[in-house]
Amino acid sequence: MVEPLTNGLGALANPGGRFGMVALDQRESLRGLLSRTDRPAGDDELRGFKAAAVRALSPLASAVLLDRPFGLSAAGTAVAPPAPYCGLILAVDDFDQPAGRPVRASRLDPLATPELIARAGAAALKLLIIWRDGEDPGPRQRTVRDFLQLCRETGLPSILEGVVRPPLGSAEWAGPDQRAAAIVAAAREFGRSGPTLYKTEVPGDGRDPELVQRCGREISAALDGPWVVLSTGVSPEDFPGAVEAACRGGASGFLAGRGIWSEAARSDDWAGALATTAVERLRRLLEVVA
Numbered sequence: 001m002v003e004p005l006t007n008g009l010g011a012l013a014n015p016g017g018r019f020g021m022v023a024l025d026q027r028e029s030l031r032g033l034l035s036r037t038d039r040p041a042g043d044d045e046l047r048g049f050k051a052a053a054v055r056a057l058s059p060l061a062s063a064v065l066l067d068r069p070f071g072l073s074a075a076g077t078a079v080a081p082p083a084p085y086c087g088l089i090l091a092v093d094d095f096d097q098p099a100g101r102p103v104r105a106s107r108l109d110p111l112a113t114p115e116l117i118a119r120a121g122a123a124a125l126k127l128l129i130i131w132r133d134g135e136d137p138g139p140r141q142r143t144v145r146d147f148l149q150l151c152r153e154t155g156l157p158s159i160l161e162g163v164v165r166p167p168l169g170s171a172e173w174a175g176p177d178q179r180a181a182a183i184v185a186a187a188r189e190f191g192r193s194g195p196t197l198y199k200t201e202v203p204g205d206g207r208d209p210e211l212v213q214r215c216g217r218e219i220s221a222a223l224d225g226p227w228v229v230l231s232t233g234v235s236p237e238d239f240p241g242a243v244e245a246a247c248r249g250g251a252s253g254f255l256a257g258r259g260i261w262s263e264a265a266r267s268d269d270w271a272g273a274l275a276t277t278a279v280e281r282l283r284r285l286l287e288v289v290a
Contacts, residue, residue, distance in 0.1 A: 007196045008157040009226070011087040011123040012063040019197075019228050019253030020286045022057045024050045025067035025091035025126070026257055028099050033258075033265035046070040049270055051080035053261055056274035060282050063087035065126055065255060068112055076119035089159060089255075090122035092150065093129075103163065105130055108146050114154050125151050126159040126199070131186035134168030144193050151196075159255070160195035161230070162186040176204035179233075180215050188222040198227040199255050206234030206242035216249015226252040231259025236281060244288045253289040260285070 013019050027046070034041035034049060047070050058064050064082050066072065068090065073079055082088050092112035096105040106128050117125065127147040129140050144160065151158040164182040166173050173179045180203035187200055203215035219227060229246045231239045231254070239259035247253070258265075260281045264273035 007225070008124065008155075009197060012089065012157070012197075013253075014062045014286075014290075016290065017252075018289045019062055019226070019255065020060070020282070020289055021063040021065065021089070021228070021253070021255040022053070022061045022260060022282065023065045023230065023255055023257035024053050024071060025065045027067060027070060027095060028097045028101075029258075030070075030265065031099070033262060043070060047079050049265060052270050053264070053274055053278070054078065054080040054082055056271070056279060057260070057282055058082040058086040060279065060286065061086050062253075063089055063123070063255075065089040065091060065257075066120075067091040068109055068116070072116075072120055076116050078120065087123040088121055089124045089126050090117060090120050091126045091128070092117070092147065093127045095128070102165075103128065103130065107143060108150065112150070114150070117154050117156070122154075122156060124157040124159055124196070125154065126161060128161040128163055129190070130165055131162050131182070131189065132165045132168055133182060133185065137189065141189075141193070144190065148193060148195070157196035159197045159199055160190055160193065161199040162190045163201060163232075176208065176211065180204045180211055184215050184218045184222070187219040187227070191223040194224065196225055198223050198225065199230055200227060201232060202229050202234050202239075202242045202246060206238045209241060209245035209248075212242055212245035213249040216246050216251055220250030228253045228255045230254070231256035234259060236260070236262060240284050240288050243285055247289060254285060256285070 031041045093106045094109040095103045097103045183203045204211045236259050261278040264278045267273035
């Protein structure tokens with residue numbers, strides 16, 4: 001496996017070469033968390049939460065991930081500057097995502113130009129791409145190629161996030177093992193494109209450490225570079241154990257959002273919940289990857 005501190009990834013890692021990164025690029029899923037029964041969350045509310053989270057969590061994180069629509073100001077800079085020595089990752093994906101539903105598809109954001117990326121001060125770029133067994137792989141592979149070309153043009157590391165969905169024609173997974181197999185298959189396909197860093201879901205549901213570790217070894221074998229896990233599909237309580245098992249299988253850390261700050265997003269006191277619950281969750285995860 002490539003040493004994590006090569007290929008520009010040093011700006012995203014801690015001094016020990018591990019990744020303890022916070023994802024704040026959620027859009028409609030975050031809106032759902034912030035909305036209350038009497039009112040939906042507005043765009044300014046999303047920006048306000050992201051700014052508060054950057055201020056609370058970036059002093060501990062090795063990097064933070066922000067999106068263009070709600071993570072950047074009108075001037076093209078971060079809604080809140082990350083702390084020193086905390087790298088900024090810019091998501092350059094544009095989602096097809098109905099309100100309150102998971103992402104159905106993604107494309108390269110046409111507004112994420114090299115000029116905007118430079119203005120934002122990004123240290124790396126990220127693309128989420130959906131993998132589904134039975135679908136024509138051509139469209140997703142073309143999107144990945146376009147993303148990697150943008151990374152070459154800007155001279156920035158590429159973070160490719162492979163997210164799996166049930167097989168074509170199925171609404172649900174048959175079980176954790178089927179989902180875990182899909183996660184490994186996605187890593188094999190996307191690994192061939194050569195991303196600098198690969199971001200994957202935790203195999204299964206995160207509650208079977210042996211499954212996570214075994215699949216982690218398969219993911220490691222499929223990639224030429226380091227990889228990290230995200231927290232979608234795993235409860236905040238189960239996520240530290242899942243991260244530990246993934247690291248035993250070869251992961252180099254995490255790039256996670258809701259497993260750290262989802263409770264804060266549901267709170268009426270963002271700042272207080274981010275400074276307590278979210279900070280404590282992040283500290284625990286950093287101890288795991290250390």
